[in-house]
Amino acid sequence: MRTLRTQVVVVGAGPAGLxxxxxxxxxxxxxxxxxxxxxxxxERRVRAGLLEEGTVQLLRGSGLADRLDRQGLVHxxxxxxxxxxxxxxxxxxxxxxxxxxYGQQEVVKDLLAARPSDDGSLYFDALDVQxxxxxxxxxxxxxxxxxxxxxxxxxxxAGCDGYHGVSRASIPTASxxxxxxxxxxxxxxxxxxxxxFASELVYSVHPRGFALASMRTPEVSRLYLQxxxxxxxxxxPHERIWDELGQRLYVDEGRMRARGxxxxxxRVPLRATVAEPMQFGxxxxxxxxxxxxxxxxxxxLNVALEDSSVLAHALIGWFRRGEAGxxxxxxxxxxxxxxxxxxxxxxxxxxxxxxxxATAFDHRRRTASLTRLAEGGSSAVAFADEYVGRSRRxxxxxxxxxxxxxxxx
Ligand code: RFL
Ligand code: PHB
Numbered sequence: 001m002r003t004l005r006t007q008v009v010v011v012g013a014g015p016a017g018l019x020x021x022x023x024x025x026x027x028x029x030x031x032x033x034x035x036x037x038x039x040x041x042x043e044r045r046v047r048a049g050l051l052e053e054g055t056v057q058l059l060r061g062s063g064l065a066d067r068l069d070r071q072g073l074v075h076x077x078x079x080x081x082x083x084x085x086x087x088x089x090x091x092x093x094x095x096x097x098x099x100x101x102y103g104q105q106e107v108v109k110d111l112l113a114a115r116p117s118d119d120g121s122l123y124f125d126a127l128d129v130q131x132x133x134x135x136x137x138x139x140x141x142x143x144x145x146x147x148x149x150x151x152x153x154x155x156x157x158a159g160c161d162g163y164h165g166v167s168r169a170s171i172p173t174a175s176x177x178x179x180x181x182x183x184x185x186x187x188x189x190x191x192x193x194x195x196x197f198a199s200e201l202v203y204s205v206h207p208r209g210f211a212l213a214s215m216r217t218p219e220v221s222r223l224y225l226q227x228x229x230x231x232x233x234x235x236x237p238h239e240r241i242w243d244e245l246g247q248r249l250y251v252d253e254g255r256m257r258a259r260g261x262x263x264x265x266x267r268v269p270l271r272a273t274v275a276e277p278m279q280f281g282x283x284x285x286x287x288x289x290x291x292x293x294x295x296x297x298x299x300x301l302n303v304a305l306e307d308s309s310v311l312a313h314a315l316i317g318w319f320r321r322g323e324a325g326x327x328x329x330x331x332x333x334x335x336x337x338x339x340x341x342x343x344x345x346x347x348x349x350x351x352x353x354x355x356x357x358a359t360a361f362d363h364r365r366r367t368a369s370l371t372r373l374a375e376g377g378s379s380a381v382a383f384a385d386e387y388v389g390r391s392r393r394x395x396x397x398x399x400x401x402x403x404x405x406x407x408x409x
Pocket of ligand 1: 011012013014015016017034035036037042046047048049050051104126129160161162163164165166189266268286287288289295297298299300301302303304
């Protein structure tokens, strides 16, 4: 058995854990990351694609955006299709902010590349990860790697281990409210070896269901379509998926062009969760470990990196200046922003997805709501503010971080 000592143990090397550890190191705080999967798996895992301006600014401010700035796609807006019409919503014209397309696994690769390669501060393939001592002042994380049992003792633990991790489960149920909502929809997601369907994202609302034509690069498309949560995947052969996409995207005669090779297919249940509070004793929950959003509004990765940034600066305040306030206030600082993102994600999910029992009344009313957005008035401005995350950023205590960076510069 080996025992190590560090200042912060980070459980999970997804974007939240890697970014937290990066920021801590940049400000002289030591951390060790413990990750269940292999590096190859993390670098290949296809998930988010849309980054908000605030996220890109965080990455730029941390020196992590060179490749993003060269290869990321900048989108001034997106298409909204409904009732056989194609409308364009330009977030740049409405509120002056674009969005960016850059795959989550590319963010993960950039974060991993920015770490010293072999300083022993990141364990992949960790088995049987267990958290102990979070109510005392010497919490620890134990695991087995390459047959060896390792214990890392620390001052704090950051639970960045996603929805299925061990961190949230280590908090006594009586001390945690875990709010959950399962929407009656799933998404079928395809990664396709074909040029994007259009130059910008296409959100398409059809009485048959929602479809989204996104992308990862100029050569790779990302396509999603709504499926009823009760409709089993075996009912969705490829032929049906392509036909539905063609119809729902209002492609001429319902025939989908560019049916390139499917590189990957996933089924994503649309759900929301929030853990309240996002901390207990010496354990802090970050990103998907604390909250899941339905993917409709693309908030998960953006809110996760915001959590990491706020926690990083609270921990830096503790270690560098002996400040307890920002750490004690981490959960209260984050929850208003988390709920803001939940509210917008829920609203957009219900706006875009016709329920299985939707009537003609429901479709007409949905068209009226979509028309109001497409008209570009104050509703569209408020929508754009939420979509690009600007309104949430105002709630996110990020000005505190920038002040702190200024003080330390
Ligand atoms: P992650 O990425 O799940 O990373 C958690 C890490 O912890 C590891 N782990 C453990 N490690 C040690 N011990 C254990 N017991 C462990 N259990 C788990 C895991 O292996 C993993 O490496 O969480 P993190 O870092 O909080 O990041 C959150 C994002 O991954 C997530 O919110 C987004 O992918 C959500 N999301 C989107 N977010 C956006 O901001 N923009 C988007 O466009 C967007 N699109 C999406 C999405 C999520 C989707 N799916 C698949 C749910 C599209 C989809 C389809
Ligand atoms: C994606 O490309 O994965 C994506 C883009 C926009 C969304 C959701 C997901 O609203």
